[in-house]
Amino acid sequence: MISSHRLRTVLEAQPVIPVLRIERAEDAAPLARALAKGGLPAVEITLRTPQALEAIRRVAAEVPEAVVGAGTILNPKHFAEAVAAGATYIVSPGQTPALFDAAADSDVPLLPGATTATEIMLAAERGYDILKFFPAEQAGGAAFLKSLASPFQGIRFCPTGGITPSNAATYLGLPNVVCVGGSWVAPDALVASGAWDQITALATEAAKLKTA
Template sequence: MNEKTQKLLSVLKLQPVVPVLIIEDAKSAVPLARALVEGGLKAIEITLRTPAALDAIRAVSQEVEGAVTGAGTILNALHYEDAVEAGAQFIVSPGATGELLDVADDHEAAFLPGAATSSEIMGLLEEGYEVMKFFPAEQAGGAAYLKSLSSPFAGTLFCPTGGISLKNAHDYLSLPNVVCVGGSWVAPKDLVASGDWAGITKLAREAFELRG
């Protein structure tokens, strides 16, 4: 598990913000990913919330130089298998089940499981996971809640996602137990629909500079 943890951290430490994308049209995936990479956001999570998601993952993984393609909203083993087959290099889930943990053991792709309570965190620690997604971040208690977990779960790192924006991202990134945050604000629906890739690159660059 330590090798997989290091692989996951090498992805999450590429940037302070991982874009969380809901792609309605697979044709927009490649120019969108290129715009994000140009702005410094190389690790990109494409969620399996639309019929176009797997085609988008496949296109980005094959055609976008520099992109590290991930798949999100993975809810079961079939999702996991399909995402890996499409080219996902890391897998993100809003929670964790025995089925997901088992299938993760069978693949090289790094797995970021979700947790929102102390019991869920303890369960993942028992399985050897030291890096987790904290979801839904704002609704589950926000940065203050996550900060309170840093003492009892020293050494555990989180990627909070859910309700995070440019306005509150720093609240999370300043915490010692946060490795990065996930956010959708870097790819607004209106900019994607209009093909304003320069605008998205600008947002990506602002997000990339948050840690500094």
């Protein structure tokens, strides 16, 4: 399977992967340190701001205890830029043949998105057995994911999108969910004010969640 041992190890190591939208590159390293201190060393920095690649560079260079991934990767150019910045895994909200081909030529593992049976089958044909399910709540939520377990045995998911402290445990209780992605552990207001101790506290609570 293409989901490499490295990616599997990352996703199985913590129940919640923080999904981060970094507005200021200087926040990236202290934020990653705060999350790692709370038990969530693996983070996904999304390519949704002009500062995203620099944020990845800073975490990769300055926070050895962190495992930095890049999210919102939409094409091979994004993939190459994120890898060059230091991303150790790549996350995409969807999938394209070009993106699959880029991943096949790289040692950096890809977590591709899939929300339909057809997309799951296409990814499985490419050898993927761990997929992102996005946007989770809008695409049918935990009930929909539960219904996929029987026809797609051996496929596991990291649902992201609308995951909160109130529903995370429901997702994590499903047998085909390996972890969840969430932004609630790093609220914009706390990041903007540099409230790293409060973010560490949120991460500590999230790290206590259990998977099935």
